[in-house]
Amino acid sequence: MKKIITILLVGMLLASCKTDSKSVEQPLDGYIISGTAPGVYNGIRVYLKSNDQRGKMITRDTAVVMNERFTFDGKIVNPEVWLLSGNSIKGTLPIIVENKAISVELNKDNIRASKISGTKANEDLIAYEAKVQDISTKRNQLGGQIRTAANAEEKNKLTAEYAELNKQVSEMPINYIKEHPKSLYAMVLIDKLMSQRDTDFNQVTELFDGLDSSLTNSKFGSDVKAKLDAVKRQREALSATEIGKVAPKFTAPTPDGKQLALDDALGKVTIIDFWAAWCGPCRRENPNVVKVYNKYHSKGLEIIGVSLDGTSRQKDPKDAWTKAIEQDKLTWNHVSNLSYFNDPVARAYNIRSIPATFILDENGTIIAKNLRGADLEAKISELLD
Template sequence: MKKLVIYTIVSLLFFSCKEEPKRTDYIINGTAKDIYNGVRVHLNETDEKGRDKVVETQMVVNEQFTFEGKMDTPTLYHITVNSVPGKLPIMVENSAIHVDINKAKISDSKITGSKSQNIYETYQNGLKDIEKEIGRLNSEMRRARSQRDMAKQAELKTQIEAVKDKQTQYTVAYINDHNEDIFSLYLIQEALKDPNMDVEKYRAAFNNLDASLKSSKDSAEIKLRLDNLYNTQMKTANLEVGKVAPNFKAPTANDKMVSLNDLMGKVTIIDFWAAWCGPCRRENPNVVKVYNEFHDQGLEIIGVSLDGSRGQKDPKKAWLDAVEKDQLKWTQVSYLKYFNDPVAQLYNIKSIPATYILDKDGTIVAKNLRGNALKQKVEELLKN
């Protein structure tokens, strides 16, 4: 009998000390003090374009609400409550999470039960001063724009870029210091939403992650996106102001192959346009005026048409009709392959009209100038 009692006690101790199984779903239990029955509470996510999307909606009943679901990886959502201004960021992971909504100020609500939430709040606390500075500079920028103060805008742009660089340095340092934490992977994923992200720094931070993190399915997708973005940026790095414009060959309407290097003048404009492009056609009279005024002084223009869209029955006819109607007297080339045109892809053209302005050595000195700005730049270059 004594042995049985001892066995029973040992068994109870064993089972009471056994680690609870890891949850495979999340439950968010919310308390909503002083919020009426029937008021809707929303759990939202933000897509890559910054748009909010409702994941789940529940109603408050007796000052309580609950959300349930499953997460592959911890993800930043936010909670909104009808009639309560603002939104509450919450890191959702597969665990039991409690939210105590502060009706007076939702950002002061308390969240417990999410390890990722604690990490997120620690990270955000380190960002507070940087985000305040960005907010202040953005307010000044809006004021400068309303006053059309171009000098102030240029000054503020430089300051904003410097503070954003500080933000990137802070985030990358945080990732490197927490390279075993899945939240670091989340930060890289969030950074990918910014088309101007410093891909080299984030790519290096990703490569520094612990092997256990890099072996997941999400990591493989993030790595692919980082690599693709890196390759794109390396390609466009050769198209920045100060770089020599890449040479190309393309066919004229008579199927004669001509090259950029053969056509360059003292100043050269590469003009990407199309017959179907309304803004291009509206800008053409300005380009014609610049060409007529400065061609005898050494200006050359090469028009690269992106005609060939599916909506054109006869792309070549549309192209040539537009050339004649708009009186475009300079060299025109086109593969008639729409945005798949090899020259457009070489120059990473995503929208038109687009222009590259080159000096006598073929160096890119400006991009996408129109109207009077284009005229002034050509005139300046021809004087030098």
């Protein structure tokens, strides 16, 4: 009797698990993507790929097809859209990877016709991509009709229709996010919008704030918000250093440990020169800067060198900094927090690469930037000769 009861309990538990798996997305400690691949030979590799922060396509995970099946498993911090592809399969299939169980029925002849199930986010992705594909098909058809239009009137009409379709595509992410505030895919779209150069970040902030709290309060939501705030700060810093703006004020340590403020170092013309001892292009440019300084210092030119030394590869960043100043004969003012690109001054000026220069007038207004070589000397000559 005891054995029978045990069997019944196990059966009930299995039945319960089976029912739950169909009705509720099961959060896991990592992702499990179970795939079927009819017609795909044993040994064929399939991949999950995505773009890294520099836009380079990299492989995130690899699996091998055996008996027309494959499995990916791993762990991801936040949901991301990756691309599923295979060695003998044309094209790629977008898939939202999150720490849940996901199933894929791979169509080797038309990968976009593959089926993804197991998560609501992928259902939303598939529906969205279907609309995009529908518009793309219409655009391709219109493109052919425009090329073979019988007259200018017909061509103009078709061109206007084509432009309207382009507008629909550009507005799709915005409209989707507004209409689906509870969809995880809406958050994925916001994350994607932030990587586009022409994004209106005030609009993106409004879209984020309009999402359901279940999304904005999630780990993914917190990370997207942090990224959004960081990008907004970068844009604001970039705007603050446009030509015609007053240069951001700063005070920073000199090599002897004193504090030097920008206002105390301004000349009739001032160059703020971002550089570092480890930076080859900076060191190669230094002789030209020395030449310009020696020629125009007596006429009112001042230079403030802001060093971005402090990389972890330097054993003694301050020693490298001061030795480079001496070796290159840089006899002007110098400051540095020895914090690499995290230097507060570099962050205030949105410095992403060096050498970088800003030329200020006597009032501290930016009048030119990022001039090197002959162009730098020509500009200083124009201002002081």
